[in-house]
Amino acid sequence: MGLKAKSAQDLLLEVFVYVFMAGVTVLTIYPFLNVLAISFNDSVDTIRGGITIWPREITLRNYELIFTFGGLITGFKISVLRTIIGTIAGLISGSMLAFTLSRSEFKARRYISAFLAITMYVSGGLIPGFILIKDLHLINTFAVYILPGLVSAFNVFVIRSFIDGLPFALQESAKLDGANDFTIYWRVILPLCKPALATVALFLAVGQWNSWFDTYLFNGSNESLTTLQYELMKILQSTTTSATNSQDAANMAQRLSQVSPESVKMAITIIVTVPILVVYPFLQRYFVKGMTLGAVKS
Amino acid sequence: MKTQTLTVENAYKKSPKIAWKVFKNQQYLYYMSIPFVLWVFVFQYLPLWGWTMAFQKYRPGVGFFEQKWVGLEHFRALFGDEHFYQVLRNTLAMSLMGMIAGFIVPVVFALLLNEVRVQFMKRFVQTVSYLPHFVSWVVAAGIVTKMLSTDGGIVNDLLMGLHIIEEPIQFMAKGNLFWGIVTSADIWKETGWSAIIYLAAIAGIGPELYEAARVDGASRIQQMWHITLPGIRPTIIVLLIMSIGHLLGTGFEKQFLLGNHLVIDYSEVLDLYALNYGLGMGRYSFGTAINIFNSVISLILLFVANGIFKRFTNESIM
Numbered sequence: 215m216g217l218k219a220k221s222a223q224d225l226l227l228e229v230f231v232y233v234f235m236a237g238v239t240v241l242t243i244y245p246f247l248n249v250l251a252i253s254f255n256d257s258v259d260t261i262r263g264g265i266t267i268w269p270r271e272i273t274l275r276n277y278e279l280i281f282t283f284g285g286l287i288t289g290f291k292i293s294v295l296r297t298i299i300g301t302i303a304g305l306i307s308g309s310m311l312a313f314t315l316s317r318s319e320f321k322a323r324r325y326i327s328a329f330l331a332i333t334m335y336v337s338g339g340l341i342p343g344f345i346l347i348k349d350l351h352l353i354n355t356f357a358v359y360i361l362p363g364l365v366s367a368f369n370v371f372v373i374r375s376f377i378d379g380l381p382f383a384l385q386e387s388a389k390l391d392g393a394n395d396f397t398i399y400w401r402v403i404l405p406l407c408k409p410a411l412a413t414v415a416l417f418l419a420v421g422q423w424n425s426w427f428d429t430y431l432f433n434g435s436n437e438s439l440t441t442l443q444y445e446l447m448k449i450l451q452s453t454t455t456s457a458t459n460s461q462d463a464a465n466m467a468q469r470l471s472q473v474s475p476e477s478v479k480m481a482i483t484i485i486v487t488v489p490i491l492v493v494y495p496f497l498q499r500y501f502v503k504g505m506t507l508g509a510v511k512s
Numbered sequence: 513m514k515t516q517t518l519t520v521e522n523a524y525k526k527s528p529k530i531a532w533k534v535f536k537n538q539q540y541l542y543y544m545s546i547p548f549v550l551w552v553f554v555f556q557y558l559p560l561w562g563w564t565m566a567f568q569k570y571r572p573g574v575g576f577f578e579q580k581w582v583g584l585e586h587f588r589a590l591f592g593d594e595h596f597y598q599v600l601r602n603t604l605a606m607s608l609m610g611m612i613a614g615f616i617v618p619v620v621f622a623l624l625l626n627e628v629r630v631q632f633m634k635r636f637v638q639t640v641s642y643l644p645h646f647v648s649w650v651v652a653a654g655i656v657t658k659m660l661s662t663d664g665g666i667v668n669d670l671l672m673g674l675h676i677i678e679e680p681i682q683f684m685a686k687g688n689l690f691w692g693i694v695t696s697a698d699i700w701k702e703t704g705w706s707a708i709i710y711l712a713a714i715a716g717i718g719p720e721l722y723e724a725a726r727v728d729g730a731s732r733i734q735q736m737w738h739i740t741l742p743g744i745r746p747t748i749i750v751l752l753i754m755s756i757g758h759l760l761g762t763g764f765e766k767q768f769l770l771g772n773h774l775v776i777d778y779s780e781v782l783d784l785y786a787l788n789y790g791l792g793m794g795r796y797s798f799g800t801a802i803n804i805f806n807s808v809i810s811l812i813l814l815f816v817a818n819g820i821f822k823r824f825t826n827e828s829i830m
Contacts, residue, residue, distance in 0.1 A: 224732045231627045235637045238621070241700070242640050245655045248666065263664035307548055314545040320538055326549055333552060335814060338559020339803025340783055341790045346559050348572070362555045365548050395540035424648035427765065431791075443650050447769070450654040480658075483651055490646045495639055502708055 246487075249480045253277070257477035276481035286482065289442040293423060296359040296441065300422040301415050307365050308414055309407060312373035313399045330367040347432060356439060358432045359422070369414045376410035377403060412500040420490060446486050449479055566800040586801040596785070602691075603781040606767070607759045609695040615752055617703050619744075622710035623736055638711070641704025649701075653769035656697045657684060684770070687778040694766050694779075709751065710744055717743040749821055756817035759810065782806045 247267040252260055253276055255269035264270075280286055311330075315323050338346075343362075352358040380403070388398045404411075426443035433439040494501075535542070566586050568579040590596055621641070628634040644652060659665050660683035668680040683689055721739050730738065764783035771779030780788075782802055790799015 227627065227732050231624050232633075234624055235628060235633070239637055239640050242643060242704075244666070245659055246643070249655060249658065261663075264669075265664065266666075307551075310544045311548045314541045317538075317541060320541045320545075321534065322542070322545065326545055329549065330552060333556040336560070336807060336811060337556070338562055339800065339807055340786050341796055341799035341803055342559035342562025342565065344791060345562055345565065345572070345796060346555070350554075364555075365552050395538070396544065399544065420646055424646075424650075426648065426650050427768075443648050446654070447650045450650065450657070451769075479654070483654055487647050487651055491643065494642065494646050498639060498642070502712070 249483055252477055253481035253484045255477055257475035260475070260477045276475075276477045277485075279478055280481055280485065283445075285437065285440055285445050286442065286485075288438060289440045289445040290485075292356070292359075292439060293442040296356070297419050297422040300360050300363070301418040303360055303364055304366065304369065304418040305411055305415055308369040309373050309404060309411065310399065311365065312370045312377055313403050314395075315370065315374050316377040317395075330365075330370060334367045344431065353432050354436045354439065355433075359425075359428060359441075362428075363421070366418075369417060372414055373407060373410045376407055380406055409500050409503060412497055413503065416494065416497045416501050419493075423490065442486050446482055449482060563800060563804050565797050566804050568797055570797040570800075572796070582797075586797050587805075589798060590801050590805065598777065599780050599782055599785040602767075602778055604759075605691050606694055606781065609691055610698050611755050611759060613695050613699050614702065614706060615748075615755060617699050618706035619710055619748060621703050622707040622714060622744075623740060625707065625711065626714050626740060627732065627736070638704065638707075641707065643704070644701040645705035647701075649765040649769055652697060652701050653766065656693065656700075656770065660684060660693070684772065685774045687775040690771065690775045690778040694770060697766060697770065706751075709747060713744040713747040714740055753814070753817050753821055756813055759813050 244267070248265070251267050251269045252265050254272055254274070255265055255276075256271035256273045257276060259271045311326075314320055315327055317323065337343075347353060347358060347362065352361065384402055384406070385398050388402050393401070424443060426441060426447050429439070429441045429444035430447070434444070564576075567581060567583060569582050569585075570579060625634060625637060628637065647655075660667050662668060662680040662682055665680075665683075667683070668677075671677045672680065683693060717740065721743075722735055725735050725739055764781050764787070767779045767781050767784055771784075783806070786799040786802040786806075789795060790802060
């Protein structure tokens with residue numbers, strides 16, 4: 215291949231790569247901007263269609279309306295609560311277990327590792343899981359959001375690979391000073407583990423904030439334990455059926471009164487999404503590392 | 513060295529005194545791990561015990577020994593149900609499409625992103641590409657539905673504007689489009705996230721390889737093909753095996769949230785089948801049989817895939 219042909223080929227690749235990346239960026243961001251624009255647009259005007267990334271008739275009315283829905287207020291409280299409690303509980307359990315598994319002299323560590331790893335590949339399934347929760351009397355309780363997922367093998371392995379990378383001399387010198395293993399964990403290891411903990415905290419928090427199926431399955435009938443995602447799911451699902459079933463005009467007209475306007479739906483979507491969008495870019499350098507660690511180990 | 517370890521081992525086995533001392537030395541490690549081991553046992557392993565339900569005529573609230581055993585009756589009912597084969601077809605189709613797309617697209621994305629030489633742009637695109645991973649499937653399904661809707665959805669607007677179609681397409685009401693929509697939604701949501709591992713693997717390739725290739729006059733496409741791609745081959749293989757193990761675990765969130773009664777012939781997957789026919793109708797034993805089928809097939813696939821790859825590449829995940 216001549217030098218000229220090669221550089222022409224390289225140039226072509228360069229152009230293609232940038233066009234491709236621009237396409238990916240637009241494809242990813244546009245839907246969010248569109249939802250954002252509609253959420254700030256007058257709900258009657260929205261029906262005319264044609265809103266792209268800028269609202270036509272700007273209003274805050276949709277957001278004001280949201281706060282009159284009682285279910286959403288409760289949902290917000292429960293979602294925040296489960297995210298905070300679930301994240302802290304998961305961090306403590308995950309890091310404690312990871313610490314014990316990182317100690318090479320710990321006799322039980324191989325068995326515990328295997329015991330945990332198996333759960334990554336085999337699960338009882340939906341129905342046996344449901345029966346268990348029922349038998350433990352966890353239905354219609356807040357605890358069902360926290361307890362079943364408290365120990366996650368993946369998170370344990372992510373933290374463990376991080377601890378494995380720390381110099382063992384730190385633990386040894388603490389031991390010589392007479393510290394027991396719990397003190398070493400609490401005083402020495404935890405403060406050093408911040409990057410790994412940040413990653414796992416993000417996974418846990420996002421998982422808690424985003425889950426809706428446990429609410430649907432276990433607490434669907436209990437309005438005081440509803441979550442934001444579950445409320446959003448109910449509201450959005452009411453459109454899918456009415457919008458697709460367009461032949462059924464009578465049914466639709468009857469439905470319309472119960473169905474909240476498009477703009478309000480989009481406003482709720484924004485409320486549900488914003489907390490995550492604010493947090494994740496700042497934690498990026500942590501989770502990139504954490505993902506890589508977890509993948510290498512498992 | 514060897515004799516020394518042996519004597520220590522023997523002493524450990526022989527003398528309960530020393531064993532007790534070792535335990536006492538490590539007592540805090542036991543306090544800090546055993547409670548969580550029990551936890552995992554209750555929430556992850558007890559459901560496996562629940563598999564016995566599939567061989568009983570399970571009635572809730574009745575003790576284990578008072579249940580009536582029925583052998584393989586529920587499995588016979590399952591394999592005799594025509595509906596089951598439709599659900600299995602849907603599960604396999606969407607899993608396979610998801611697996612192929614989820615395997616190829618992130619690799620291509622990572623390879624191309626690696627060619628972006630302006631660091632600022634590279635970071636920006638990568639940050640943006642993670643975004644959909646962090647939103648819930650509830651939100652993602654809402655967005656997909658909105659984009660594909662007949663009134664004001666961008667996809668229909670674009671296709672109409674370009675005069676490719678005359679009438680807006682009712683995407684969410686067409687069963688034969690459902691598998692494609694689920695796969696596309698998955699690509700949109702997870703590509704950037706899945707690419708993280710490949711990008712990390714690419715970053716680990718020695719720069720001297722590229723330098724040597726440049727000296728030899730290799731074009732950038734040739735470098736991608738002969739250096740970058742082989743460099744991430746082990747990573748690709750490990751992730752591929754893992755995805756085969758999760759083949760039937762396509763999940764049901766997407767199908768639950770994107771599906772509706774008009775497309776149910778294409779949207780119902782094994783887990784939803786278990787949910788609707790097992791939980792919904794109180795047929796717990798039948799639903800458990802579905803879950804067992806799902807888990808067992810997944811495990812077999814994982815072992816088979818791992819075995820095949822071990823034979824051909826000497827790389828394994830287990």
